[in-house]
Amino acid sequence: MPSSAKLTTKELTQLSILLAAAVTLRIIENFFPYILPVPGARLGLANVLTIFVLISYGTNKTVLFLAARILLVGLLSTGLFTPGFLIGLGGALLSFSFMSLAVEHNWFSPIGVGLLGAFMHNCGQIIMAVYILNSLAVLSYLPLLLAIGIPTGLFTGILAKILLKRIKL
Amino acid sequence: MRKNDYLLLVFLIILTSLGYLLHGSTTSTPNKILIVQHDQNILQKIQLQKIQTPKKIEIPTEHGTVIVQIDHNGAYIVDSPCRDKLCIHQGKITHTGQTIVCMPEKVLLTLTTAEKEGALDAIIR
Numbered sequence: 001m002p003s004s005a006k007l008t009t010k011e012l013t014q015l016s017i018l019l020a021a022a023v024t025l026r027i028i029e030n031f032f033p034y035i036l037p038v039p040g041a042r043l044g045l046a047n048v049l050t051i052f053v054l055i056s057y058g059t060n061k062t063v064l065f066l067a068a069r070i071l072l073v074g075l076l077s078t079g080l081f082t083p084g085f086l087i088g089l090g091g092a093l094l095s096f097s098f099m100s101l102a103v104e105h106n107w108f109s110p111i112g113v114g115l116l117g118a119f120m121h122n123c124g125q126i127i128m129a130v131y132i133l134n135s136l137a138v139l140s141y142l143p144l145l146l147a148i149g150i151p152t153g154l155f156t157g158i159l160a161k162i163l164l165k166r167i168k169l
Numbered sequence: 170m171r172k173n174d175y176l177l178l179v180f181l182i183i184l185t186s187l188g189y190l191l192h193g194s195t196t197s198t199p200n201k202i203l204i205v206q207h208d209q210n211i212l213q214k215i216q217l218q219k220i221q222t223p224k225k226i227e228i229p230t231e232h233g234t235v236i237v238q239i240d241h242n243g244a245y246i247v248d249s250p251c252r253d254k255l256c257i258h259q260g261k262i263t264h265t266g267q268t269i270v271c272m273p274e275k276v277l278l279t280l281t282t283a284e285k286e287g288a289l290d291a292i293i294r
Binding site for chain 2 (some may be wrong): 084147154
């Protein structure tokens with residue numbers, strides 16, 4: 001894992017391409033909010049790229065990558081600091097914190113990282129929703145969200161694993 | 170997959186099942202109370218039993234009006250100014266413990282029972 005904090009031109013270019021792909025995936029997913037049985041639940045395809053970047057470039061550069069993605073998607077799609085944006089942000093922050101810990105300590109394979117990421121994303125979203133609505137009622141969504149997070153987390157993890165094998169940077 | 174991945178998978182499955190067991194107790198009782206909230210404020214508490222004919226209630230929000238259809242059995246959102254319309258898609262809630270959220274409009278509908286709710290501070294019919 002390249003660990004220097006400085007971004008080389010090559011890395012900047014690669015990360016930009018990956019960023020474009022991540023933003024696109026995220027926006028495409030927003031067009032299809034009803035794929036899964038829970039309205040608004042997503043596959044988390046953009047997370048495939050987050051896992052890929054995290055494992056390939058390390059935590060510091062992924063912070064940059066993820067922050068850019070969240071800002072761009074916010075600007076282009078959900079709108080900045082709307083409730084939907086904040087909920088996504090809550091999910092992303094919690095999910096990223098745990099995924100980066102898992103990758104740095106080499107706890108799991110990419111598949112485990114995907115599972116952990118999906119799980120923490122759902123928890124983070126619900127925590128943020130509880131905070132915004134100031135009501136514990138939204139906790140009732142948690143079991144179903146967590147149940148959906150298991151197959152989608154496995155799916156994104158497997159895709160990330162395939163990407164890591166196929167793409168040699 | 171590594172051993173740790175399997176451990177995580179099993180752990181998550183157990184955790185999710187526990188969540189279902191703890192929360193899964195959505196029941197259908199006749200004396201349901203619908204709590205209508207907007208932006209952290211409780212607007213109305215409605216005893217659904219007392220609703221004879223189905224009616225609509227309007228919740229003014231920042232972007233327009235959220236319209237909720239209620240009857241003696243439950244409630245659903247028929248119209249909302251939000252972009253994704255996920256709240257409409259959530260359909261009707263008829264069991265206590267169920268909720269409908271419209272996140273962009275910060276509207277929350279919750280079904281509960283009189284027992285759980287304790288003393289009502291306002292009943293609007």
